[in-house]
Amino acid sequence: xxxxxxxxxxxAISADHAIPDEAVKDKxxxxxxxxxxxxxxxxxxxxxxxxxxxxxxxxAQHLVINRASVEPNxxxxxxxxxxxxxxxxxxxxxxxxxxxxxxxLLKSPKVMFSRLPR
Numbered sequence: 001x002x003x004x005x006x007x008x009x010x011x012a013i014s015a016d017h018a019i020p021d022e023a024v025k026d027k028x029x030x031x032x033x034x035x036x037x038x039x040x041x042x043x044x045x046x047x048x049x050x051x052x053x054x055x056x057x058x059x060a061q062h063l064v065i066n067r068a069s070v071e072p073n074x075x076x077x078x079x080x081x082x083x084x085x086x087x088x089x090x091x092x093x094x095x096x097x098x099x100x101x102x103x104x105l106l107k108s109p110k111v112m113f114s115r116l117p118r
Contacts, residue, residue: 017054017055017056017057017061018054018055018058019055019058020055020058024050027050028047028050028051028058028059028062029062032063035077035081037077040077040080040081040084041084043081044081044084044085047085048085053089056087056089056090056093057093060094061097063078063082063094064094064097064101065097065101082094
């Protein structure tokens with residue numbers, strides 16, 4: 001199975017969000033790079049400590065485009081992560097980003113569709 005490049009998704013998703021400074025971005029990326037079932041609560045606390053509400057959209061986009069879209073084995077972990085963050089607006093943003101990504105994939109000429117037998 002060939003994955004659609006993240007550029008296809010990024011091009012279709014609104015980037016009208018505040019981008020954290022490099023230090024905060026590095027911390028966000030570190031959290032997601034190192035989260036596991038065993039340290040879930042610790043990583044949730046780490047992200048909550050650095051996350052400002054104006055960066056929620058950035059985190060939602062990163063989670064959907066750069067993580068969930070290429071790491072299907074971690075979907076359950078990412079859902080648990082969002083649940084434990086207990087930030088309904090961030091969860092809604094992640095869901096909206098997911099819908100936008102699906103829409104972009106369905107419209108992309110790079111996606112090959114095969115017909116199901118009748």
